Amino acid sequence: xxxxxxxxxxxxxxxxxxxxxxxxxxxxxxxxxxxxxxxxxxxxxxxxxxxxxxxxxxxxxxxxxxxxxxxxxxxxxxxxxxxxxxxxxxxxxxxxxxxxxxxxxxxxxxxxxxxxxxxxxxxxxxxxxxxxxxxxxxxxxxxxxxxxxxxxxxxxxxxxxxxxxxxxxxxxxxxxxxxxxxxxxxxxxxxxxxxxxxxxxxxxxxxxx
Numbered sequence: 001x002x003x004x005x006x007x008x009x010x011x012x013x014x015x016x017x018x019x020x021x022x023x024x025x026x027x028x029x030x031x032x033x034x035x036x037x038x039x040x041x042x043x044x045x046x047x048x049x050x051x052x053x054x055x056x057x058x059x060x061x062x063x064x065x066x067x068x069x070x071x072x073x074x075x076x077x078x079x080x081x082x083x084x085x086x087x088x089x090x091x092x093x094x095x096x097x098x099x100x101x102x103x104x105x106x107x108x109x110x111x112x113x114x115x116x117x118x119x120x121x122x123x124x125x126x127x128x129x130x131x132x133x134x135x136x137x138x139x140x141x142x143x144x145x146x147x148x149x150x151x152x153x154x155x156x157x158x159x160x161x162x163x164x165x166x167x168x169x170x171x172x173x174x175x176x177x178x179x180x181x182x183x184x185x186x187x188x189x190x191x192x193x194x195x196x197x198x199x200x201x202x203x204x205x206x207x208x209x
Contacts, residue, residue, distance in 0.1 A: 027107065028104055028105050028106070028107050028108075029105065029106060029107045029118050031105075032100070032105045032122075036125065036128050039078065039096070039098075039128065040078070040127065040128060042076070043076070043077065043078050043096075044075065044076075044077055045075060046073065046074070046075045047073070047074065047075065048071065048072070048073045049071070049072045049073075050071050074094060075093065075094065076093075076094040076095075076096040077093050077094065077095060077096060078096045078098065078127070078128055079095045079096060079097050079098075079129075080126070080127075080129060081129065085097060097131050098128050098129060098130045098131060099130065099131050099132050099133070099134075099199070100130055100132075100133040100134065101134045101137060101199075101201070101202075102133075102134055102136070102137030102138075102141065102202075103133055103134070103135050103136070103137075103141060103143055103175060104137060104139075104141040104143075105133075106118040106119055106122070106175070108141040108142050108143050108171075108175070109141070109142050112171045112174055115171065115174075115175060116174065116175070116178050119175065119178045119179060119196075120178070120192075120193075122196070123192075123193050123194055123196060124193070129194065130196050131196070131197065132196060132197035132198065132199045133179060133196055133197075133198060133199060134198075134199040134200075134201045134202055135168075135172065135175070135176065135198055135199070135200070135202075135203065136201070136202040136203045137202050138150060138158075138160055138202065139160050139162070139163075140160075140162045140163025140164070140166070141163075142169060142171060142172075143168070143169055143171055143172035143175055144163075144166070144167065144168040144169065144172045144203060145163045145164060145165050145166030145167060145168075145203075145204060146160065146163060146164060146165075146202050146203070146204075147164075147165065147202055147203060147204050148160070148164060148165070149202060165204045166204075167204075176198055178192065179195070179196045179197070179198055180195050180196075180197070180198065181193060181194070181195045
């Protein structure tokens with residue numbers, strides 16, 4: 001019970017949201033698709049946001065906050081490719097480049113075939129093309145080990161020891177090849193469509209550690 005009370009203060013996530021993530025039925029890939037739908041719903045529209053400053057004081061410490069909320073207004077346009085991103089910027093707009101932090105979003109604990117199918121679905125998203133995916137994140141995802149990323153005081157709340165500093169699994173290599181549109185011999189396979197690059201953030205010493 002104490003952990004449930006303290007975690008929101010450390011993670012800056014509402015308790016109800018933490019309970020949602022902890023559900024046995026939680027599905028990363030379905031959540032990813034909901035996030036995609038949300039981003040598309042705001043694409044090209046002027047949006048206003050109000051952020052409670054205490055929760056993000058480190059991000060806005062150099063910005064005077066005189067009211068209860070830090071208010072921001074802006075518009076983004078999802079870039080469809082590199083040239084489109086340049087055009088958006090030249091029009092003095094914000095180019096939103098889609099990326100994913102953590103390949104767990106493909107439901108990486110599922111079977112290899114299921115994970116690869118989820119990747120193929122994402123690669124078919126022509127309205128929200130993904131530029132790169134971070135293979136690892138804070139916790140073990142059955143694809144590769146992760147680097148130590150949570151401050152020592154955070155160990156009281158969060159245990160990231162499973163898979164810590166381990167290498168890439170056979171499923172992980174299959175995912176890398178699918179993302180990069182490579183066959184089993186690591187040759188380009190154009191039938192696998194547009195490539196999604198692999199980001200090395202949160203990995204031990206890069207791709208080959």
